[in-house]
Amino acid sequence: MTARHVLLLGPLLMLLGAAYLLPFLGVMRWSVTLPEPGFGQYHAALSDPLVLGVIWRTVRICAVVTVIAVAAAYALTLIWVRGGRTARTLVELCIMIPFWISVLTRAFGWLALLSNKGIINGWLQSLGFLSEPLTLVRNEFGVVVGMVHFLIPFAAFPLATAMRSVDERVLLAARGMGASRTRIFWQIFLPMTKNGVLGAALLVFVFALGFFVTPAILGGGRSVMVAELIYLRIFQSPDWGLGAAISVILMVTVGLLLGVMMRQNRGAAR
Amino acid sequence: MIQAAEIGATAIGKTFGQFTALADITLTIARGEFLTLLGPSGSGKTTFLMVLSGFEAPTTGRLTLDGRDMTDQPPEARGFGMVFQGYALFPHLTVEENIAFPLKVQRRSPAQIRTRVAEMVEMVGLGGHGHKLPSGLSGGQQQRVALARALAYEPPVLLLDEPFSALDKNLRGQMQDEMRRIHRETGTTFVFVTHDQEEALALSSRIAIFERGRLQQLAPPREVYERPANRFVAEFLGDINILPVAGGKIEGRPVILPGTGNAGDLAIRPEYMGLSVTEPAEGNALPARLTDLTYLGAETRLTLLTAGGVPLILHHPTNSLPDGLAPGASVWAGWAPARGFLL
Numbered sequence: 067m068t069a070r071h072v073l074l075l076g077p078l079l080m081l082l083g084a085a086y087l088l089p090f091l092g093v094m095r096w097s098v099t100l101p102e103p104g105f106g107q108y109h110a111a112l113s114d115p116l117v118l119g120v121i122w123r124t125v126r127i128c129a130v131v132t133v134i135a136v137a138a139a140y141a142l143t144l145i146w147v148r149g150g151r152t153a154r155t156l157v158e159l160c161i162m163i164p165f166w167i168s169v170l171t172r173a174f175g176w177l178a179l180l181s182n183k184g185i186i187n188g189w190l191q192s193l194g195f196l197s198e199p200l201t202l203v204r205n206e207f208g209v210v211v212g213m214v215h216f217l218i219p220f221a222a223f224p225l226a227t228a229m230r231s232v233d234e235r236v237l238l239a240a241r242g243m244g245a246s247r248t249r250i251f252w253q254i255f256l257p258m259t260k261n262g263v264l265g266a267a268l269l270v271f272v273f274a275l276g277f278f279v280t281p282a283i284l285g286g287g288r289s290v291m292v293a294e295l296i297y298l299r300i301f302q303s304p305d306w307g308l309g310a311a312i313s314v315i316l317m318v319t320v321g322l323l324l325g326v327m328m329r330q331n332r333g334a335a336r
Numbered sequence: 337m338i339q340a341a342e343i344g345a346t347a348i349g350k351t352f353g354q355f356t357a358l359a360d361i362t363l364t365i366a367r368g369e370f371l372t373l374l375g376p377s378g379s380g381k382t383t384f385l386m387v388l389s390g391f392e393a394p395t396t397g398r399l400t401l402d403g404r405d406m407t408d409q410p411p412e413a414r415g416f417g418m419v420f421q422g423y424a425l426f427p428h429l430t431v432e433e434n435i436a437f438p439l440k441v442q443r444r445s446p447a448q449i450r451t452r453v454a455e456m457v458e459m460v461g462l463g464g465h466g467h468k469l470p471s472g473l474s475g476g477q478q479q480r481v482a483l484a485r486a487l488a489y490e491p492p493v494l495l496l497d498e499p500f501s502a503l504d505k506n507l508r509g510q511m512q513d514e515m516r517r518i519h520r521e522t523g524t525t526f527v528f529v530t531h532d533q534e535e536a537l538a539l540s541s542r543i544a545i546f547e548r549g550r551l552q553q554l555a556p557p558r559e560v561y562e563r564p565a566n567r568f569v570a571e572f573l574g575d576i577n578i579l580p581v582a583g584g585k586i587e588g589r590p591v592i593l594p595g596t597g598n599a600g601d602l603a604i605r606p607e608y609m610g611l612s613v614t615e616p617a618e619g620n621a622l623p624a625r626l627t628d629l630t631y632l633g634a635e636t637r638l639t640l641l642t643a644g645g646v647p648l649i650l651h652h653p654t655n656s657l658p659d660g661l662a663p664g665a666s667v668w669a670g671w672a673p674a675r676g677f678l679l
């Protein structure tokens with residue numbers, strides 16, 4: 067890093083420092099000083115069944131979301147990278163358009179679709195398939211749907227990179243040996259894009275851990291995840307120390323996962 | 337010994353949009369033959385190989401395998417072995433797993449697979465490297481894995497697209513010897529694409545010369561070199577001297593011509609032209625001036641300019657070169673009449 071680099075990066079570093087680093091240091095300080103100095107809040111956080119329950123739910127939802135989002139993104143990206151021309155354009159639009167719509171709008175969109183008086187329940191009931199509405203939101207199902215929808219495009223990019231780097235001739239070689247499409251996919255293509263899958267999964271998981279808006283709206287206060295819990299602790303109860311401790315735990319987890327991701331990227335690039 | 341197959345191609349044509357990549361290719365590839373496709377870049381060699389393998393469908397024409405039509409068969413039904421340019425190894429599988437892959441596709445028993453893989457690893461001289469991934473191998477070793485993988489399931493035909501293009505000259509020579517041995521041992525029909533003329537001359541039982549999607553000549557190496565079918569082939573392969581003939585004379589001097597014609601272009605390979613200081617008593621000769629000489633060890637390469645202004649190249653054994661020869665000297669370039677051919 068030369069002086070010129072520092073100069074060019076300077077404004078950004080200052081912004082990040084002022085907007086993220088300083089506040090986070092403040093949060094760290096709260097976590098060990100409020101209401102009294104010590105690590106009591108960490109102990110409390112990790113022994114409080116309510117907090118543990120939320121952490122467990124968060125990890126579980128994030129894992130489910132990661133699996134579904136990456137699997138769906140894999141199928142989509144496969145069409146995006148290797149499909150026919152029309153299919154390719156269509157999928158590209160499906161991946162790009164969500165980027166331009168705010169997370170809030172999308173969450174309310176899902177609410178309109180999935181709520182008890184929403185479009186899906188309305189149709190199913192008027193067509194006579196249901197007498198009672200299905201509970202599709204204000205539960206984990208709704209949260210998972212909203213999060214998966216949000217995260218698929220993010221998984222698509224690392225997957226596309228991995229798929230584009232697969233040498234076409236390797237697949238032709240396998241085909242020439244008489245291997246079926248299924249065999250080529252499972253034994254050649256998927257293993258060759260394994261790093262992309264792992265990268266996408268980590269990215270999605272890390273992203274999902276900090277989700278706030280989607281679970282808050284589609285979970286309706288019943289499927290509280292960590293970010294919402296922190297919000298509740300800080301803004302709706304005087305429990306700043308506990309909220310801060312949970313924040314730090316979340317940040318450290320995300321930091322560790324990012325570290326793994328970067329090491330993996332470096333390994334894949336080598 | 338593997339069941340080698342005979343391939344027939346009749347009037348094969350291939351167009352990409354408006355562009356004609358192959359036109360009217362008709363040839364028969366004999367059982368156990370080592371056929372080389374040779375030609376300049378973009379002449380359609382790879383395209384023809386892709387048509388043979390089934391990865392590309394010909395626009396016109398038919399293909400037969402041992403007399404049965406295979407034009408519409410997909411590549412997996414033809415079951416030819418293929419070594420792609422760049423090898424196309426499975427990067428996540430070890431050497432042994434790469435070689436085993438086609439055998440697993442054929443659902444051979446694990447014991448059979450183990451024996452066969454060991455056999456192939458031994459044949460291409462990769463003993464001790466079986467558990468490595470392709471990324472841990474040198475270019476030459478990867479090339480051998482590709483060869484072993486393509487031969488493991490005993491395909492009736494092996495198609496190879498410039499398999500040695502990434503190797504340095506020494507390794508190339510070594511691999512060529514190995515290739516010849518493997519061809520002899522397996523008896524498979526080989527169709528081999530190369531850019532390298534020496535490689536083609538050294539390896540093949542016959543050479544097919546391609547130019548702009550057309551087959552220019554199909555003949556054994558010696559014949560292609562010494563009796564080129566046309567001017568393109570003559571000029572494409574090695575060096576050649578071309579002298580315009582008019583009325584049985586070259587530059588006004590009467591010469592003895594091969595065959596019946598007495599006009600056109602007379603072609604003579606550099607190694608069949610001799611140099612002398614005085615006019616030779618026998619054969620044909622033209623006066624010329626020495627413009628340059630390059631010492632190449634056993635041979636010396638001489639460039640001459642005839643009185644009529646035609647540049648000539650001669651390959652002369654260094655040990656019998658006249659003493660005191662220097663650029664600017666007046667010399668005679670001579671050749672035996674039978675060594676020339678009219679184009």
Ligand SMILES: Nc1ncnc2c1ncn2[C@@H]1O[C@H](COP(=O)(O)OP(=O)(O)OP(=O)(O)O)[C@@H](O)[C@H]1O
Nearest residue numbers: 352355357375376377378379380381382383384531
């Ligand atoms: N899929 C394709 N679409 C359009 N044109 C093609 C396609 N494949 C090949 N061609 C054209 O056909 C011609 C012959 O190509 P081919 O790859 O067979 O040449 P080649 O003899 O193998 O050349 P090289 O020695 O450079 O590998 C080239 O001009 C190429 O641009």
Ligand SMILES: [Mg+2]
Nearest residue numbers: 381382383497
């Ligand atoms: Mg080619």
